[in-house]
Amino acid sequence: MSVLLDIKNVTMRFGGLVALDDVTFSIEKGSVLAVIGPNGAGKSTLFNVVTGVYKPTSGRVTFDGADITGKPTYEVVQRGIARTFQASRLFSDLSVLDNVIIGMHTRTKTGVLKALFRPGASRREMAACVEKAETLLRLGSGDLYEQRYRPAGTLAQADRRRLEIARALASQPKLLLLDEPSVGMDDTETDALVADIARLRSEHPELSVILIEHDMRVVEAFPERVMCVDYGSLIAEGGFAAVRADPRVQEAYLGKAATHA
Ligand SMILES: Nc1ncnc2c1ncn2[C@@H]1O[C@H](COP(=O)(O)OP(=O)(O)OP(=O)(O)O)[C@@H](O)[C@H]1O
Ligand SMILES: [Mg+2]
Known part of the structure; x- marks a missing residue:
């Protein structure tokens, strides 16, 4: 090992x-x-x-x-290295799905300039991100996937903890x-x-x-x-x-x- x-x-x-x-x-x-x-x-x-x-x-x-x-x-x-926090640090106004997508930012290629000048590539990457985020939301217990469009701040406490883990996993x-x-x-x-x-x-x-x-x-x-x-x-x-x-x-x-x- x-x-x-x-x-x-x-x-x-x-x-x-x-x-x-x-x-x-x-x-x-x-x-x-x-x-x-x-x-x-x-x-x-x-x-x-x-x-x-x-x-x-x-x-x-x-x-x-x-x-x-x-x-x-x-x-x-x-x-x-990815982590979750003792006190939840989700973006409570953003959707469950967006919170996971944010966790991917270190693994995405598209920066602001690329998004402006190559919108096609950026859109394709975004679609791939959504798909990956949805997969992560389906992984754990609970029904985060069904709640993916809700603002994260409205989730029950246990779901918030689960979402924190999904977001951490998004950075692979x-x-x-x-x-x-x-x-x-x-x-x-x-x-x-x-x-x-x-x-x-x-x-x-x-x-x-x-x-x-x-x-x-x-x-x-x-x-x-x-x-x-x-x-x-x-x-x-x-x-x-x-x-x-x-x-x-x-x-x-x-x-x-x-x-x-
Ligand atoms: N930024 C900081 N400035 C000053 N003291 C700090 C800071 N961060 C932590 N401490 C102090 O360091 C010690 C260890 O804190 P820490 O948060 O690591 O404990 P913990 O083991 O996680 O406790 P808990 O189980 O309550 O979460 C505590 O006395 C805490 O007050
Ligand atoms: Mg602590």
Whole structure:
């Protein structure tokens, strides 16, 4: 197996606060990693560092053999990393379909000039985009495809989360980062989410996924590798059962009033 993402000694400071403290790990192509940890542990910061939202104070991020430390987000997306956000960031006034098409912009050839001077080529590319977007909307559970002309802001919470994933997939990523995808979902919706992720992995065996989750129902479904972060440090790593049983992990959750867990 070859390494897709390699994080080496990454530290991220915000003033006096150390959000990530000398974090080192790597993930292989086609693997799934679940990241758990109490509120404020540094999980989302990890995604922000990987996707170039923040440049780490020190350390290195290597993706698919290239150093991407602090590279701008558009370049990171172009290289093959896509993410969803903990708090949904859809364009709520745009249609469901348009939200997915926007996710494709790093993979389309037509720029503004080309659209003006070669409208035929641009129209053909647009038609292909619509078709691809519709395919993505048909993939997951739920009925996003039937709702494709609705403004995204009018979707139910679970559908919004699903749409975020469809939009991330539109950039044809090699690595998909999901930040608490089950937030706002009930148990049935969460089970459907798990099934969607599992199907995605079986259809794209090369795709790697990092999943930040508080819901152990989801983590348990992807038990092969779990990492627990606390105060910016990796405190445990291994299979789900071993990490859950780790006294440091229990302490981290219990010690913080266990708002989730
Ligand atoms: N831009 C920023 N400026 C200052 N502090 C920040 C910034 N981003 C994150 N932090 C701080 O870094 C720490 C880690 O935050 P982060 O959002 O990564 O936690 P998290 O593990 O994702 O938590 P949660 O489970 O609540 O989403 C927190 O103390 C947070 O307040
Ligand atoms: Mg977070």
